[in-house]
Amino acid sequence: MHSTGEVNRFRAAARDWLSTVASPRVADVWGAGDDSVAVFENWTEAEEQAHTAAAQEWERTRYDHGWGALRWPAEYGGHGLPAYYEQVYRGEEAAFDVPKRAEIFPVTQQLVAPAIDIWGTDEQKRRWLRPMLRTDELACQLFSETEAGSDLAAVRTRAVRDGDRWVLNGHKVWTSGATVSTWGVAVCRTDLDVPKHKGITVFLVRMDAPGVSVRPIRQMTGGASFNEVYLDDVAVPDTDRLGPVGEGWRVTLSVLAAERLDSGSLGLDNADRAIELARHRSRVDGPVADLYIRTLVQRLIGLRVTAALVAGKEPGAEASVGKLYATETMRRTSDVVLRLLGEHVVADTGEWGTFAWTEHLLGAPGYSIAGGSDEIQRNILAERVLGLPKEPR
């Protein structure tokens, strides 16, 4: 374990470096500037491409200066530091004006790359890890299907072996970031004759391969950050199979566990802003105080996850609790804002910080579903942590 002195020296070095490449973030002045509290960005495809390109450029700068892949070994551009150094770095970066990373960035760097590290061959690691950590190549999750969301092991997209390649056919849905990704991590059925968890194999599919078509889905927020993806006779070389044939369920679980780990800080910024709103309207009452306490508790849960990482443990229960807690914080933020703003949230009168909240109100429910719904997190906690009897399946 590293000493507090070492961590503080790292923190200071990060701050010094950041001040040479970025400007300090100008503190928000209430009532002026950007009032966006969007949970999912309301971008056109062109805007999504432009924002992604700006964030990629920043991530490349970070990577090329040795601040991008902190926990990874030198061969992948890193320093082999403990995982929590990434959080320390992010804490410092938050004080600087750098492009906001859309969801596809953590999906690539924190979900897909670690799964490749666990399951990839040496050749795959050499080929994929650097470009993904540097975000030259982004990777989306081709997991869900219309009949296989919570019950992901029920996927029906078929992959059939044909010599040294596989042919994929199926329909994936709710794929975030599909239009800006080079790769899609596809969970496919390769064996129909074994129990469903055993007949799955994972492939990395090039999103520009012949037979892949992406159709954006309009969400109730107005934007289209996720998509349908059709796979029609898509040829994938066997060298792009991740993990052994039939072991895809375990590969998938590696990605899902990392996804929960990444969800604990969701909603905190908007909760803080809702509390500010109450202060400015002189309406700090019980529910606002309750929301304030939740933000403290959620940050403490985040620290427990960090503490588990510092101690070299896999944070399991803390991560599920964190995800569940975060989605409830988002819901309560909506309740507080609705009480404070009433009809001002319904019509766009141009007043700063009012109608903008519709993007939180309409976006927040999505996170109670994405990455495993609230009910599924409760099942995980009940069965795997509390040891309660499993529900009938």
Ligand SMILES: Cc1cc2nc3c(=O)[nH]c(=O)nc-3n(C[C@H](O)[C@H](O)[C@H](O)COP(=O)(O)OP(=O)(O)OC[C@H]3O[C@@H](n4cnc5c(N)ncnc54)[C@H](O)[C@@H]3O)c2cc1C
């Ligand atoms: C914003 C967003 C982004 C997403 N991004 C991606 C992505 O990038 N890639 C991807 O592959 N998928 C993505 N998804 C899909 C997401 O993973 C699924 O929506 C989710 O797993 C739930 O599956 P479902 O929608 O099929 O709901 P269902 O599984 O049909 O569930 C319907 C309802 O039944 C409940 N339920 C189901 N089973 C149980 C059970 N055993 N016990 C108790 N209750 C249960 C659920 O909690 C839910 O309320 C995204 C979803 C959202 C909302």
